[in-house]
Amino acid sequence: MAMLSSTLPARARAPAYGGAIIGLALVAMPVLLLGWLILYPILAAIVETMFPVGADGARGFSLASYRFFFSDDYSLANLRVTLWTTCVCGLLLVLVGLPIALYLRFSRGRFASYVQALAIFPMFVPSIILSYALIRTIGPNGTVDLVLNALGLPKLPTPYLTPWGPVIGLVWDNLPLTVLMLTAGLGQISNASVEAARDVGAGPLRVLVSIILPRMGNSLLVTLSFAVLGIFSAFTLPYVLGPASPEMMGPFMERTFSDNNDPLNALTQAVISFGFCLVFGLFYVRSIARNRESRR
Amino acid sequence: MNRRDFLITSSAVAGLSLMPRLSLAAAGAVDAYCGSDKNVLDFWNNTVLPGFAKAYPDIAVKLTDAGNNNGLRAIADRGLAALASKADPQADLFETFDPLLPKGGIEAGLWVKASEVKGHERVNPLAIDSDYSLPYRGSQVLLAYDTTKLAAKDAPKTWEQLVAWIKAHPGQFVYNRPDKGGSGGNFVRRAIHEVNGRDPGAFTVNNYSEAAAAKMLPPAWDVLKDLAPSLYEKGAYTAGNTQSIQLLAQGVVTMVPVWSDQVLQAIHQGVLPETTGLVQLSDLALCGGFAHATIFANGAHKDGAMALASFLLTQEIQEAVISELGGFPGVSWDHLSDAIRQKYADVIPASIPVFPSGDWEKAVNDGWYRNVAPTISRS
Numbered sequence: 001m002a003m004l005s006s007t008l009p010a011r012a013r014a015p016a017y018g019g020a021i022i023g024l025a026l027v028a029m030p031v032l033l034l035g036w037l038i039l040y041p042i043l044a045a046i047v048e049t050m051f052p053v054g055a056d057g058a059r060g061f062s063l064a065s066y067r068f069f070f071s072d073d074y075s076l077a078n079l080r081v082t083l084w085t086t087c088v089c090g091l092l093l094v095l096v097g098l099p100i101a102l103y104l105r106f107s108r109g110r111f112a113s114y115v116q117a118l119a120i121f122p123m124f125v126p127s128i129i130l131s132y133a134l135i136r137t138i139g140p141n142g143t144v145d146l147v148l149n150a151l152g153l154p155k156l157p158t159p160y161l162t163p164w165g166p167v168i169g170l171v172w173d174n175l176p177l178t179v180l181m182l183t184a185g186l187g188q189i190s191n192a193s194v195e196a197a198r199d200v201g202a203g204p205l206r207v208l209v210s211i212i213l214p215r216m217g218n219s220l221l222v223t224l225s226f227a228v229l230g231i232f233s234a235f236t237l238p239y240v241l242g243p244a245s246p247e248m249m250g251p252f253m254e255r256t257f258s259d260n261n262d263p264l265n266a267l268t269q270a271v272i273s274f275g276f277c278l279v280f281g282l283f284y285v286r287s288i289a290r291n292r293e294s295r296r
Numbered sequence: 297m298n299r300r301d302f303l304i305t306s307s308a309v310a311g312l313s314l315m316p317r318l319s320l321a322a323a324g325a326v327d328a329y330c331g332s333d334k335n336v337l338d339f340w341n342n343t344v345l346p347g348f349a350k351a352y353p354d355i356a357v358k359l360t361d362a363g364n365n366n367g368l369r370a371i372a373d374r375g376l377a378a379l380a381s382k383a384d385p386q387a388d389l390f391e392t393f394d395p396l397l398p399k400g401g402i403e404a405g406l407w408v409k410a411s412e413v414k415g416h417e418r419v420n421p422l423a424i425d426s427d428y429s430l431p432y433r434g435s436q437v438l439l440a441y442d443t444t445k446l447a448a449k450d451a452p453k454t455w456e457q458l459v460a461w462i463k464a465h466p467g468q469f470v471y472n473r474p475d476k477g478g479s480g481g482n483f484v485r486r487a488i489h490e491v492n493g494r495d496p497g498a499f500t501v502n503n504y505s506e507a508a509a510a511k512m513l514p515p516a517w518d519v520l521k522d523l524a525p526s527l528y529e530k531g532a533y534t535a536g537n538t539q540s541i542q543l544l545a546q547g548v549v550t551m552v553p554v555w556s557d558q559v560l561q562a563i564h565q566g567v568l569p570e571t572t573g574l575v576q577l578s579d580l581a582l583c584g585g586f587a588h589a590t591i592f593a594n595g596a597h598k599d600g601a602m603a604l605a606s607f608l609l610t611q612e613i614q615e616a617v618i619s620e621l622g623g624f625p626g627v628s629w630d631h632l633s634d635a636i637r638q639k640y641a642d643v644i645p646a647s648i649p650v651f652p653s654g655d656w657e658k659a660v661n662d663g664w665y666r667n668v669a670p671t672i673s674r675s
Binding site: 074077132135136139140141142158160161162239240241242243244245246247255258259260261 | 365366369397473475529532533534535536539542543546547548658662665666669670
């Protein structure tokens, strides 16, 4: 590539020769880190679980740990609740994040920046602090109950220690990323097209459905994949706010590994979780690739 | 600073804070690691280490917070690997650890025998559970309750009364998951003791077998499943000791099992009101647990670590365990001063039932998750 570019007239800013090597060197670090800290452990986990050390000390091909996982009601219930939480959270994040992002995209002024600051705020709150704060607010006899009580209204059933506890926490925690990414996606929609639609008499709903949403597909997909990847592997919030059983995969893996001292099954659970996340990862990579292509 | 710069900077800072903290073992200093709660770490920094520096001015100690038991386990694994390759494990003493881990550690000679520590003969025999660990502080699980809702004279004193009380007051009792902080775990173990003739001696580190577990544990699951509908939210279990205390503090429940040291501290700090009552079951107490220090046989500063370990058993530290930490001493009570013995006469347990760690613990925790936790009916 360096050879090729040296025969072409150099662009104003890119150095013709040496740039490629520096570029490769810059990319090498993250690629090496990716290989060392992510790809290698994944491959090692797959090999470890599919070729476990048998009773005689020799490695042999066996899918017993996977068979156990998929025939064990307890493990399957945990997987189900993880998928359920992920789906519900993903849906709620879009429902909550999209209106905020739309508002931020189309309004100017001081108030909008306050809203933005407020929407980004959860990013800077560690989830362990959030969990205890949520117990204090939406937990039993928490702030919400106190306010309702002061107004003479009955207490609400608390989501604490039910599957809805982690849902509320995770939506709160993931909202900033969702809003940021959706706002970025909305930024690609030109004012001209929105105004053109308005000129021919389209109402706000029409503009949303016919102009904005069709162009948001990609960024919605990207946002969802990011949110799903984070939520699927969440640990602290489901651990503190969720029920003892069924538990989400994060706490389940941790418990299998450290309490049960059972690395093989913990690895198996990790590989299975990874398989589900891979699907969303592929969505993400595909939509990025498509995006690049369409820009060419 | 524009928004983009701000986001880049803040994410870089956030990323940095996630990097594993490097802890380089100091040359010449005894490397001690603590995986316990913050209050224990404070106790070491404010009481144990200054006292040790005074008693042994020529031995330096470097105390590192390993975060939790998993952090210690990683260091122990490293120590075992170092033993095989005759390298320096860069670790000398663990504040509390289970010498049964890592697997094969004892056989390989990773740990020093506790009886080699000077002063070992004064250790309370009730507290010893392995030859390779040194019990130096303990605490016991009690029941804490709200005296404004339950008068002290009506507080349950036996397991039967407790079960009857829980059933008569649905939603007013909660215990935490047995693997997440021992207060709930020891409540579960008390149920196991109850269905096995109230004999803590029936469970030892070495008598675990799958057949024994299959015979001895299921009756306890039935007892606990029977209780579940009467618990808070018809069978919800908090995720730790602190959350149980939080529910008691918020007036949500009337009674929770708690660690003695934690509840004394909570009352002292005002987290729990002065109206909090404490009661221990008199037919068989709830289990206690001791923190067992372990010493690496291959540590570079083994002699210093042995001195530190024997310093833990001195009267000075053992009395501080009671007065500063709210715990029990690891040595027998007759090795303490009369004044302190009389002052804490109420807290001195007549017996401290213990439950073995290792395979039994694993069976109890996982058995509870599989058998008791899922039967939640929230209708």
